[in-house]
Amino acid sequence: MTLLEVNHVSKQFGNETKALSDVNFSVSEGEFVSIIGPSGAGKSTLLRCINRMIDASNGEIIFDNMNVMNLKKKELKMVRTKIGMIFQHYNLVNRLSVIENTLHGNLGKKSTIAGALGLYSQEEKEQAVKILSTLGLDEHIYKRADQLSGGQKQRVGIARALIQNPRMMLCDEPIASLDPNSAKVIMDHLRNISTTMGITVLVNLHQVDVALKYSDRVIGINHGQVVFNGTPKDITKDDIQRIYGSEAEDLIFDIGGIHAS
């Protein structure tokens, strides 16, 4: 079943920058899709158009049979509660505890007063603890977020998204600031979320090898256009060349390694 459809989406910043032009693709329920492309290709812009952190200029984005681009404020908030988002710099409230940051994922379902005061039920707190322990953070539940390592912070980011009970997760370069070990832990968790919980995962990556290893499907973007859309098995050197342009030389070597193994 198709969960997300992106049809003829364009995004123009000012008069000059065309960040996306006529982007088309669709994503099925439970699929794990990576978006790769050189710096400035429009990956972040694309991801942010999906939950309307940025408004696209043209086209339609259908999520769960609703056209996201026509939604009013209230409906948009509803849709956002079903989409978790994960960021390169974690975007936690550093001075609050891990569990408070996790519970923030529930704010979208709260009334103004309950949200402002941070009133959470016992069930919500228990659920937060449960999610944190599946992510291996039992020992850190009451620590302040700024006392964690990068990898741990990113797991809190994932916990905050998971407590939303989302249909889909948007991850903008979730491992770009992490060492290889923490990066692997994060990617394994994301893959696991997709496989066992059936949550659709859309990840922006700039490591081609990681994208090929973890994804059901890879979408390659260059200059705001989709230039590749297929499974990791189907990707060729030419495709990489088309996605990364002249920067591709070093990357082609990586691919050889991946396909060989």
Added chain:
Amino acid sequence: MQADFFARKRKNSLGFFGILVAITVGAIVITEYDIVKGFESLPRAVTWALGNFYPTQESLVKFPDILSSLIETLLVSIAATSIGAVFALFFAIMGSNTTRVNAFFGSISRVIATLFRNIDVAAWALILLFSFGQSSLTGYFALFFGSFGFLTRAFVETIDEVSGGSVEALRATGANYASIIFQSVIPSSVPQMLSWVLFMIETNIRSATLIGLLTGSGIGFTFNLYYKSLNYDIASLVVVTIIVSILLIESISNYVRRVIL
């Protein structure tokens, strides 16, 4: 090309220095300020101060009076700063690009804050003398307006610097505006804001002394009274009291700052 770049930079600094010298010389000529005489009179000033301007046994009789006007000044400064901070918080949230409701209210609150900031506290005191006459109310409002303008600016910068990421994350969960402000913006920026408020209280206590001269209230007035009536011993006791209290306040606020940051 590179040599050019550095040559141009050197020429610019040289030009800037030249202009500075020209302005200084110009100012000295126009005001007929005699540098030699200025420096010559310094020792005489010191000798005079040592001979006349020190507290004596008799002046201690006035100490309770001095203390009560000092306390009045302190309280007025603290009250003006606190109320100014409350208004500044509101305007800063409206004016910050991260948290503003829309561009229109954003510009309006920034314009108002800039207006208040760019009028000096002493200028406010002069303006307000017309409305309130010589009273501590004039001093209070002058300090309030000055603090409001400065703190709004400081708070806007704090909000932009500290809470950008987490605001984005909470918006993406579908959280409402109040939740975002109270769960992310306030917890992230409170320590730095308090630090600014403490700084403002220190500054205001210093300005309050001067403003007291203009508005005929508080410790500034007390000083003026004894100084004009040639009671130099009491006037100097006032000065000593002011210095001690400023040092005291500064060390208290440094301590508080260490604890909260």
